[in-house]
Amino acid sequence: xxxxxxxxxxxNCEWRESRAAPRKLLVDFLREDLGLTGTHVGCEHGICGxxxxxxxxxAARSCLMLAVQADGAELTTxxxxxxxxxxxxxxxxxxxxxxxxxxFCTPGMLLTAYDLLCVNPAxxxxxxxxxxxxxxxxxxxYLGIIEAVKTAARRLREAISK
Amino acid sequence: MKPPAFEYHDPVELxxxxxxxxxxxxxxKILAGGxxxxxxxxxxxxxxxxxxDVNRIRRLSYIKEQDGxxxxxxxxxxxxxxxxxxxxxxxxxxxxxxxxxxHLPTRTRGTIGGSLAHADPAAEYPAVFSALDGExxxxxxxxxxxxxxxxxFQGLMTTALAPDEVxxxxxxxxxxxxxxxxxxxxxxxxxDFAIVGVAAQVCVVGERCKTARLAAAGVGPTPLRLERxxxxxxxxxxxxxxxxxAAARAAEQTEPPSDLHAxxxxxxxxxxxxxxxxxxxxxxxxxxxxx
Ligand code: FES
Ligand code: FES
Numbered sequence: 001x002x003x004x005x006x007x008x009x010x011x012n013c014e015w016r017e018s019r020a021a022p023r024k025l026l027v028d029f030l031r032e033d034l035g036l037t038g039t040h041v042g043c044e045h046g047i048c049g050x051x052x053x054x055x056x057x058x059a060a061r062s063c064l065m066l067a068v069q070a071d072g073a074e075l076t077t078x079x080x081x082x083x084x085x086x087x088x089x090x091x092x093x094x095x096x097x098x099x100x101x102x103x104f105c106t107p108g109m110l111l112t113a114y115d116l117l118c119v120n121p122a123x124x125x126x127x128x129x130x131x132x133x134x135x136x137x138x139x140x141x142y143l144g145i146i147e148a149v150k151t152a153a154r155r156l157r158e159a160i161s162k
Numbered sequence: 163m164k165p166p167a168f169e170y171h172d173p174v175e176l177x178x179x180x181x182x183x184x185x186x187x188x189x190x191k192i193l194a195g196g197x198x199x200x201x202x203x204x205x206x207x208x209x210x211x212x213x214x215d216v217n218r219i220r221r222l223s224y225i226k227e228q229d230g231x232x233x234x235x236x237x238x239x240x241x242x243x244x245x246x247x248x249x250x251x252x253x254x255x256x257x258x259x260x261x262x263x264x265h266l267p268t269r270t271r272g273t274i275g276g277s278l279a280h281a282d283p284a285a286e287y288p289a290v291f292s293a294l295d296g297e298x299x300x301x302x303x304x305x306x307x308x309x310x311x312x313x314x315f316q317g318l319m320t321t322a323l324a325p326d327e328v329x330x331x332x333x334x335x336x337x338x339x340x341x342x343x344x345x346x347x348x349x350x351x352x353x354d355f356a357i358v359g360v361a362a363q364v365c366v367v368g369e370r371c372k373t374a375r376l377a378a379a380g381v382g383p384t385p386l387r388l389e390r391x392x393x394x395x396x397x398x399x400x401x402x403x404x405x406x407x408a409a410a411r412a413a414e415q416t417e418p419p420s421d422l423h424a425x426x427x428x429x430x431x432x433x434x435x436x437x438x439x440x441x442x443x444x445x446x447x448x449x450x451x452x453x
Binding site (some may be wrong): 060 | 164165166168169172196197200201204213215217241245265266267270271352353
């Protein structure tokens with residue numbers, strides 16, 4: 001039963017299929033088998049948040065999931081945030097507010113923030129800080145990131161109310 | 163690192179999972195939300211022959227009200243507990259504690275049963291189950307047995323579950339009228355395990371304390387029911403003085419460990435401070451002051 005299994009899943013709105021041994025982590029499956037290297041792998045034990053993706057629309061650590069567990073699931077990775085060649089408002093705001101330097105934490109930051117804005121479209125600063133505490137950034141400092149999330153939240157709300 | 167190789171099964175029903183557990187004779191581990199187990203596997207701190215993944219067993223995931231109790235399937239996601247209107251309304255202590263379990267992205271996968279069965283001494287859920295005398299339902303080859311929180315938590319990360327048993331349901335009594343609740347904890351970073359945490363649910367009649375339910379996490383190998391503090395409140399009432407007295411007795415009752423996170427003395431101090439805060443906040447809520 002430790003032989004490889006067929007895995008079929010939807011990533012960024014596209015069906016993909018490959019095989020993997022049960023011990024293969026989802027993050028490694030995305031990077032190595034599907035070529036989606038946007039999702040980063042830092043600590044491999046659920047602490048740094050760099051590997052955060054959306055699983056069926058909800059943020060989750062892809063280093064704490066086996067690839068076989070994602071069979072049949074719908075995933076969104078950082079590659080799926082921009083649409084029609086246009087950055088997602090979160091990405092746009094990260095750029096404006098210098099929400100990244102090396103970019104290592106950024107995919108996890110973006111998807112964690114995305115999930116926050118889904119469950120709470122109008123977070124206050126304390127709520128943003130609490131949510132982003134799920135991801136570690138070792139270079140930018142968090143202020144630019146917090147400002148970026150505030151800006152994106154405002155723009156997304158305006159876009160909806162229009 | 164990466165996990166070592168293991169045999170993997172993901173049955174969609176409970177019976178085959180039980181059969182597999184029996185077949186592996188203690189060499190298999192149940193994989194629930196995986197937020198602790200996968201980290202342990204990645205570190206290679208555990209090397210089970212097989213993983214029995216229960217995530218595809220749909221009927222182990224539910225939240226329902228039954229006979230004055232809240233019943234949750236063991237594989238119910240912490241995220242589902244957090245956003246459940248039923249939990250927020252009928253058992254707000256559980257909702258509040260849930261928001262302190264890891265971070266939202268770990269609660270997406272983490273399950274209530276997984277956290278209880280893992281029995282980390284600093285975890286929030288075991289303290290809530292200890293305070294409220296929760297029940298844990300185990301299913302094994304000879305059927306089901308219901309365990310009280312007191313018998314369930316036996317030692318450091320050790321529960322009363324037999325190697326061929328699976329936790330299938332957990333139950334807590336619903337909160338009644340004129341009760342308030344609070345979960346207070348101190349951790350170095352948001353989302354970390356608490357150094358010390360205190361769960362409180364206090365019910366009042368007029369100026370009297372009808373029942374006080376208190377338990378602490380992080381002060382010993384298992385959650386600690388703070389009985390002496392409960393007695394103080396139930397006998398002496400809810401004045402500032404008796405709250406302070408209860409908090410002092412809570413601290414006295416602990417025999418905490420010293421480790422690199424905190425000394426025993428500091429943990430005892432935290433127990434006093436957090437118990438006092440938890441009681442005060444629970445009391446304010448019981449009196450209808452929204453906080
Ligand atoms: S790589 Fe997954 S949390 Fe760090
Ligand atoms: S931008 Fe470098 S780690 Fe966050």
